[in-house]
Amino acid sequence: MIQQDTIVALATASGSGAIAVIRLSGNDAITIADNSFRSVTSNKSLIDQKTHTIHLGHIVDGEKVIDEVLVSIFKNPNSYTGENIVEVSCHGSSYIQQEIIQLFLRKGCRMADAGEFTLRAFLNGKLDLSQAEAVADLIASDNEASHQIAMQQMRGGFSSEIAKLREELMNFASLIELELDFSEEDVEFADRTQFKALIDRIVFVLKRLIDSFAVGNVIKNGIPVAIVGEPNVGKSTLLNALLNEERAIVSDIAGTTRDTIEDEISIGGIGFRFIDTAGIRETQDVVESIGIKKTFEKIEQAQVVIYLFDSESSITNLNLVKVEIEKIKNKYPQKPLKIIANKIDKLSDAQVALIKSEVANVHLISAKSNLGVDELTDALLNLINTGGLRNNQTIVTNSRHYDALLKAFEEIQKVKYGLDSGLSGDLMAIDIRQVLFHFGEITGEITTDDLLGNIFANFCIGK
Amino acid sequence: MIQQDTIVALATASGSGAIAVIRLSGNDAITIADNSFRSVTSNKSLIDQKTHTIHLGHIVDGEKVIDEVLVSIFKNPNSYTGENIVEVSCHGSSYIQQEIIQLFLRKGCRMADAGEFTLRAFLNGKLDLSQAEAVADLIASDNEASHQIAMQQMRGGFSSEIAKLREELMNFASLIELELDFSEEDVEFADRTQFKALIDRIVFVLKRLIDSFAVGNVIKNGIPVAIVGEPNVGKSTLLNALLNEERAIVSDIAGTTRDTIEDEISIGGIGFRFIDTAGIRETQDVVESIGIKKTFEKIEQAQVVIYLFDSESSITNLNLVKVEIEKIKNKYPQKPLKIIANKIDKLSDAQVALIKSEVANVHLISAKSNLGVDELTDALLNLINTGGLRNNQTIVTNSRHYDALLKAFEEIQKVKYGLDSGLSGDLMAIDIRQVLFHFGEITGEITTDDLLGNIFANFCIGK
Numbered sequence: 001m002i003q004q005d006t007i008v009a010l011a012t013a014s015g016s017g018a019i020a021v022i023r024l025s026g027n028d029a030i031t032i033a034d035n036s037f038r039s040v041t042s043n044k045s046l047i048d049q050k051t052h053t054i055h056l057g058h059i060v061d062g063e064k065v066i067d068e069v070l071v072s073i074f075k076n077p078n079s080y081t082g083e084n085i086v087e088v089s090c091h092g093s094s095y096i097q098q099e100i101i102q103l104f105l106r107k108g109c110r111m112a113d114a115g116e117f118t119l120r121a122f123l124n125g126k127l128d129l130s131q132a133e134a135v136a137d138l139i140a141s142d143n144e145a146s147h148q149i150a151m152q153q154m155r156g157g158f159s160s161e162i163a164k165l166r167e168e169l170m171n172f173a174s175l176i177e178l179e180l181d182f183s184e185e186d187v188e189f190a191d192r193t194q195f196k197a198l199i200d201r202i203v204f205v206l207k208r209l210i211d212s213f214a215v216g217n218v219i220k221n222g223i224p225v226a227i228v229g230e231p232n233v234g235k236s237t238l239l240n241a242l243l244n245e246e247r248a249i250v251s252d253i254a255g256t257t258r259d260t261i262e263d264e265i266s267i268g269g270i271g272f273r274f275i276d277t278a279g280i281r282e283t284q285d286v287v288e289s290i291g292i293k294k295t296f297e298k299i300e301q302a303q304v305v306i307y308l309f310d311s312e313s314s315i316t317n318l319n320l321v322k323v324e325i326e327k328i329k330n331k332y333p334q335k336p337l338k339i340i341a342n343k344i345d346k347l348s349d350a351q352v353a354l355i356k357s358e359v360a361n362v363h364l365i366s367a368k369s370n371l372g373v374d375e376l377t378d379a380l381l382n383l384i385n386t387g388g389l390r391n392n393q394t395i396v397t398n399s400r401h402y403d404a405l406l407k408a409f410e411e412i413q414k415v416k417y418g419l420d421s422g423l424s425g426d427l428m429a430i431d432i433r434q435v436l437f438h439f440g441e442i443t444g445e446i447t448t449d450d451l452l453g454n455i456f457a458n459f460c461i462g463k
Numbered sequence: 464m465i466q467q468d469t470i471v472a473l474a475t476a477s478g479s480g481a482i483a484v485i486r487l488s489g490n491d492a493i494t495i496a497d498n499s500f501r502s503v504t505s506n507k508s509l510i511d512q513k514t515h516t517i518h519l520g521h522i523v524d525g526e527k528v529i530d531e532v533l534v535s536i537f538k539n540p541n542s543y544t545g546e547n548i549v550e551v552s553c554h555g556s557s558y559i560q561q562e563i564i565q566l567f568l569r570k571g572c573r574m575a576d577a578g579e580f581t582l583r584a585f586l587n588g589k590l591d592l593s594q595a596e597a598v599a600d601l602i603a604s605d606n607e608a609s610h611q612i613a614m615q616q617m618r619g620g621f622s623s624e625i626a627k628l629r630e631e632l633m634n635f636a637s638l639i640e641l642e643l644d645f646s647e648e649d650v651e652f653a654d655r656t657q658f659k660a661l662i663d664r665i666v667f668v669l670k671r672l673i674d675s676f677a678v679g680n681v682i683k684n685g686i687p688v689a690i691v692g693e694p695n696v697g698k699s700t701l702l703n704a705l706l707n708e709e710r711a712i713v714s715d716i717a718g719t720t721r722d723t724i725e726d727e728i729s730i731g732g733i734g735f736r737f738i739d740t741a742g743i744r745e746t747q748d749v750v751e752s753i754g755i756k757k758t759f760e761k762i763e764q765a766q767v768v769i770y771l772f773d774s775e776s777s778i779t780n781l782n783l784v785k786v787e788i789e790k791i792k793n794k795y796p797q798k799p800l801k802i803i804a805n806k807i808d809k810l811s812d813a814q815v816a817l818i819k820s821e822v823a824n825v826h827l828i829s830a831k832s833n834l835g836v837d838e839l840t841d842a843l844l845n846l847i848n849t850g851g852l853r854n855n856q857t858i859v860t861n862s863r864h865y866d867a868l869l870k871a872f873e874e875i876q877k878v879k880y881g882l883d884s885g886l887s888g889d890l891m892a893i894d895i896r897q898v899l900f901h902f903g904e905i906t907g908e909i910t911t912d913d914l915l916g917n918i919f920a921n922f923c924i925g926k
Contacts, residue, residue: 012483013555016602017476018580018926019484021552052517054535065614067601072517072535089484089550091598092476092926095605117481135554138530139479142558151528463481463555 006032007112007120008104009462010097017092022100023462024086024109025117030073032107033086036060037071046086051075059088059100066099067091081117082124115459119452122444129444129455130159133398136459137220144269145219149395158209158394158401159443165202166439172198173432176425183425192419199416202435206409209396213405216397218303222264222271225380226302228295228328229277233310234342237367239274242267242377268381275302296331304336304383311341311364315351318358325359336383338363340376345369400455401442408438469495470575470583471567472925473560480555485563486925487549487572488580493536495570496549499523500534509549514538522551522563529562530554544580545587578922582915585907592907592918593622596861599922600683607732608682612858621672621857621864622906628665629902635661636895639888646888655882662879665898669872672859676868679860681766685727685734688843689765691758691791692740696773697805700830702737705730705840731844738765759794767799767846774804774827778814781821788822799846801826803839808832863918864905871901 006026012019024033034046039057042049049055053073059066067090074085090096105111113119115136122132134153141147152158175190227235242265264273277295299305307325314321325339341355345366355362363379365372396402411434418428440446469489475482487496497509502520505512512518516536522529530553537548553559568574576582578599585595597617604610615621638653690698705728727736740758762768770788777784788802804818808829818825826842828835859865874897881891903909 009481011481011555012475013478013480015476015478016923018472018474018486018602018923020475021482021484023481054515054517054537065618067614068617074517087552091601092474092923093602093604093610095607095610096601099610138554138559139481139556141556144558147556147558147562151530154531155528460479460481460555 006109007116008101008109009112009117010101011087011462012092014094016094019089020092020097022088022090022097022104023112023117024088024104025079025081025083025112025120026109027076027084028108029084029086030075032104032109033071033088035107036103037069040068046071046073049073051078059090059103061099061103066103067096069100077124080126081120082126083120112461113456114461115456115463118459118463119456122452127154128156128159128163129447130162130398130401130442131156132444133400133455135463137397139460139463142264143219143222143266143271146271146397148269149216149219149397152394153397158396161205161394162439163443165198165205166436166443166445168198169202169432169439170436173429173436176429176432179425180429196416196419199412199419202412203409203416206405206412209394210402210405210409212395213397213399213402216395217399219270219395220397222273223304224273224275224302225304225306226275226277226295226299227306227308228299228324229306229308230310233308234367235276235308238308238340238342238365238373239265241365241367241370241373267377270381272380299328299332299335302335304338304380305332306338306340308340308342310343311351311355312343312346314341315347315354318355321359338376338379338383340365342367345371404438404441408435411435411438469572470579471564471572472575472580473564474550474925475555477557479557482552483555483560485551485553485560485567486575486580487551487567488542488544488546488575488583489572490539490547491571492547492549493538495567495572496534496551498570499566500532503531509534509536512536514541522553522566524562524566529566530559532563540587543589544583545589546583575924576919577924578919578926581922581926582919585915590617591619591622591626592910593625593861593864593905594619595907596863596918598926600860602923602926605727606685606729606734609734609860611732612679612682612860615857616860621859624668624857625902626906628661628668629899629906629908631661632665632895632902633899636892636899639892639895642888643892659879659882662875662882665875666872666879669868669875672857673865673868673872675858676860676862676865679858680862682733682858683860685736686767687736687738687765688767688769689738689740689758689762690769690771691762691787692769692771693773696771697830698739698771701771701803701805701828701836702728704828704830704833704836730840733844735843762791762795762798765798767801767843768795769801769803771803771805773806774814774818775806775809777804778810778817781818784822801839801842801846803828805830808834867901867904871898874898874901 004027006024006028008022008024011021011023030046036059037046037055037057038060039046039055041056046055051074055071055073057069057071059069069091070089072087072089074080074087076082076084079085088100090100101111118127118132118135121127122129127135131154134150137150138147138154141150172190172195178189179187227238229235264271266272275298277298305328307328309321325337328337339359339361340363341359342365344352344355344364345368347355352364355364363372363376365376367373396405411431414431415428415435417423418431437446441451467490469487469491471485471487474484474486493509499522500509500518500520501523502509502518504519509518514537518534518536520532520534522532532554533552535550535552537543537550539545539547542548551563553563564574581590581595581598584590585592590598594617597613600613601610601617604613635653635658641652642650690701692698727734729735738761740761768791770791772784788800791800802822802824803826804822805828807815807818807827808831810818815827818827826835826839828839830836859868874894877894878891878898880886881894900909904914
């Protein structure tokens, strides 16, 4: 890994904003910025300025003034990457962003690769690998739960636990390997009782972390929910009603894009991805039966199914509704199914009673009048086991970590078995080394260029 | 105008990026930020930190950590708005942006209106009105020319000239009004020769600025160019060829959106908006003749017309090409028309000669092999009179300024006429006040809430 060069990238979201931030990192970051900077307030060069200070001036290319900017200086090692960093806060037009980046490229910078700033932070020991990965998760987080988990991981909660276990295990490994050197004298440096206690603790922690992945995965990726229902039964109104419970305040803030509201919404801090499907009416029509096949495919992908019908228009034909519900139940007996009658405000009491008696486990709502929506929210959350999240436990969301934990778990079982059956130290040492290896993969003590390449390729440029 | 409250907004482009910047401005900006900030490196409160310094820490809501951030402090009056400013540089997820903004709203900030930071800068005397307007132009600038003009205007080039003339004129106005007080004594405090010289200078400057608006408008809004041509004659290839001349380096930078490349491209720093049209073949078909009508409508809107044909497929029927060209010429004799034969690399020398002799003023290119594209670029630029831009003169691009300049010009003519015809001081004074009023409108000495509201409503939030 060459880290001698100075990298540059746009650090803020692409597109036009009031301001944009361009970030340089590397040995020459301050020198390169200084060459193209004319301060308004000071005669000193940027190189002579203190770390963590901000300077008003112009970015110039020869005689041409590109922009009036604020330049922030961070000096090695007190920066995100641990290198010299300069952040140029310029006016947010795409044209100006490009002009400044191109200027710095001409002056000796190189375009940063995806995640290269964070990679450098890792290589310079500012973050361990799982913390670095949490940075990407944090930027991608779009609800309270995923944000909370990423934040916890970035602050080291999860990897420090692994690092501690790794260190303790490493001590035992050394002692056991020492025994090998004195094998003819038959001594035991490693206290087998203490060793067994440590292994039990490791098994316990690993089991907990591995189990947490199911919840973690749901939190990170959202819960896919298929809504089965004809057009006009009120799917959009329902989504808006669910949404309003949570996000009313958000809509006041400019820049909040509402494009995807119908697709993914956050309920109680958990992301739900709603998949719209057509109904599954009995039909002879070929085209329509293709539609039904698609509906079933979408149900297949979902973790929860909502069957939504318009109680007003269905009241005279509840048998049709029941047939459809049976069809879903028969095909997917394992999937949690929520049956919802919408528009109940349009019904008489007698009609409501009829629906209740005819359709088992029906949940009555009026999305428009916000009747029964709170109860539905609770019901959806109850379908998901989020116990771990609520109890503030460490939750694993990263499948790379999950894989490493599974492998470590497998190997630690071998060690446990070896210890119980009095296996010789040299054989046990091999299994212990494997556990240490998989622990090291998580925290980044053990990495390969390929692994790092894979991890950081998923980052955005500029981070 | 109430300026006592503290405003908050996202300052960077909306959407997900590596980092995002949230900006607070107002008396309590630092106090509010400090209440939700836990420093990692210092025990001092943000209030006790120096201006223009940066601090690493966490944004917290009670016990909950929202993000690890960098906080920049700017103290009144040394800030963009002239008030206390805090910039919070957080991880760039939309979720985190919203959480932090909502936290500050709960802690006593108010969402900033569009352009409110710049409005405050204007009200606090950090910028004059035309400079403030230039900030919006700068953010909107998407090519070299519009950027250069906005930059020049923001640095005060244009309004300082007006302000100076206004001041000189104001001196004369005072003297002339003083004469009124002594009107019975028939004195002349204002030297009429000097006054005439000033008026001539004002007329000269106004004329130059008013004339520059034609160019300014073109630069700001781009030059509409209609390309008339059948499908597959190579319109896209031509646009790409023109584009590659200018922007090859840009395409290497992530975040450069290429969505609109086929619509608007920058040539020699000037924006050209290409409007794609169908051909105008002779036809009996009703649907197709509607197409021809549309083509003519688009030509109507354009400032330049390019007629592009495929020389290979047209070589056997050049008469058709000539008929079409005649049609355009007859209908729009005033519009600059550029006739271009594409794909000449597919022709024999004899065929090239035939086209040259048959089609007058034809420009031969091969967009694919980049033949003749440079010459076309030069030809397009020559069609536009950009003399003013090249000579680094002040150029007016803002139609509000243009209107004020026109009105000032009208009034100064009256003053000039009054002076020449020996009009009495009291009548002249009225006209002079009108000129001063229109000058003041440009620089912002004279404003109304409505005017300010209109101007800043066009800004983005966060600026």
